Amino acid sequence: MSDFLIKGASLLGAEPVDLLLSDGTVAEIGSGLSAAGAEIVDADGLVALPGLVDLHTHLREPGREDAETVETGTQAAAMGGFTAVHAMANTDPVADTAGVVEQVWRLGREAGHCDVQPVGAVTVGLAGERLAELGAMADSAAKVRVFSDDGKCVSDAVLMRRALEYVKAFDGVVAQHAQEPRLTEDAQMNEGELSGRLGLRGWPAVAEEAIIARDCLLAAHVGSRLHVCHVSTAGSVEIVRWAKSKGWNVTAEACPHHLLLTDELAATYDPIYKVNPPLRSATDVEALREGLADGTIDVVATDHAPHPHEDKDCEWQAAAFGMLGLETALSVVQQTMVDTGLLTWRGVAERMSATPARIGRLSGHGRPLEVGEPANVVLYDPAFSKVVDATELASLSRNTPYVGRELPGRVVATFLRGTPTVLDGKLQ
């Protein structure tokens, strides 16, 4: 394995330094470094961040290889600066046994573009009826620590309570997709004035907030860890803030699209903007940004949800929920959080690397960029600007809501344990 000498990178946005990556670790940090035989990477003007960690990715394999595979999904992740992704359990078959999680984990290792950490289903077949073998998944080679029925809510209060209790045995966490099912039957978009006008069934904020409130209380009651997926409303931010003020062990994520886009886009009836939870109001966007800035929202997670073209090229009501996110996440965070002065690059590293790794109990990721630490590094050019072109994406699918939109920044290089997965903006 060759060594890489990164010259003049702005470490977490601070003064430029050189980093020598050798044998999979950060070997030296300093100015004017030289190393015989090392490949030089000119990082003038680039920000160096620890490799990003996504708590919420849909890789679609096994079952929907027409939308994404572990190979293409992890390529997209590398292009977005990620060195580890958590693969959600709603595959076909569902990742609810040790066998399936080990298969996904092994596919990730074979692909090699980033580490794939499978998420295990909470209930068998995501059916919300009985617990999956959580312990078997935890003890498997995949060492599952995050459990989620994402796509569906564990709406039964008793099941949720038991899941929260049970995962304590192996330091697991339940990541809840908070969506009260009866309040959201056939729901199509954020419930508000616009849904009434457009004649699209509303997805009310209360359907998310009611579940989050209940789950925070349950987590407190049984003394367990709760993670809230894709928080999308101002009310949810308030509830999480309240739960944290009580000292309860609750963490939460926000998605890039919820930090930038609003429900008004539904007026186009273009299902590229159909996502679950739905795009909300400008007030909600503002509250999410504030929550992410003050730490109420702990992490940014992509909810990268690839869908084949025909599932989006149809009537809104018939279309699938979800949008791509891996390759644009850092750009959207720069635009909404860094360029607005709400978050420093150090803060970005916290929210997109250190904290998600800690929640997912990934020991080799989210480490500080210090000597002796794993050489998971992303070099990012914040001065770059581009108009998003869906045909240039590494993902197998094209359902990005940012087509034609100008976004700042570009991932120039991603290193996974010292090996470049992306160099000069190209997959290796």
Added chain:
Amino acid sequence: MKRHLLSAGDLTRDDAELLLRTAEELRSLADRPIKKLPALRGRTVVNLFFEDSTRTRISFEAAAKRLSADVINFSAKGSSLSKGESLKDTSLTLEAMGADAVVVRHWASGAPHLLANAGWSKSSVVNAGDGTHEHPTQALLDAFTMWRHLGNLDGRRVAIVGDVLHSRVARSNALLLKTLGAEVTLVAPPTLLPVGVEGWDVETSYDLDAVLPKADVVMMLRVQRERMNAAFFPTVREYSRRYGLDGRRMANLQDHTIVMHPGPMIRGMEITADVADSNRSVIVEQVTNGVAVRMAVLYLLLGGSEPAVGATEGTNL
């Protein structure tokens, strides 16, 4: 006027008045022995129906035929949810057949919008009812009917009563009647008013009896019995008692007030038989006016700016 008719809200006051005047000219055809004009000869109108609606389809069919257009009826039951042919492929097929206008009825809100804007076809698109979104030609025929009875609609009070939440008729009427200067009051139990209705620039009321004495028009909407099962109201009987139009309530109307219903009616639910068959009821006339209004829509979207009657070709009808 725009090239498509997707929403009643797309019509300016000038557009709407031109449509009503044109409909008035065309309606006079109904009294002539030969009910046909050559205006759209050689043009093809496709009725693309993803949802059953015999009334609306035959109304558009009659309208197109009276303007001498070729009419193709395309009933595309099922949906892309059930993995039938997609809307896109259907649209490409119709485009290849040379449709000049596509009249579309669809169970999904926004489907006509998609047909018009997705770049699949160059035809004019007429929304004949989409999901719980809009039904602009129904609103036009309703406005036309009011206009014939009451004249100018400025300041006229229109009460729209019933299942506003699920009604595309109510949405289109609220938009068009505002454009024409009328004052709209939506009357329904709170469960059947859309969230955010306060932003619609209309009045709302939960009390039918308070609204009726001031109304110039009472438009009753169809209410499906099945809504009861989703807890929108407790029973049919209670609904009728609170929001049904019966003889007793009709007695509180002003002398000139008309009663409308877009059909199909459920007699005994939202309206009693004595009201539906009374001389205030213009429900049957709405059907006649529907053909005239749809002729005007097709004519103005496909024909041109000259007056519809008499100017095209030399035929002296």
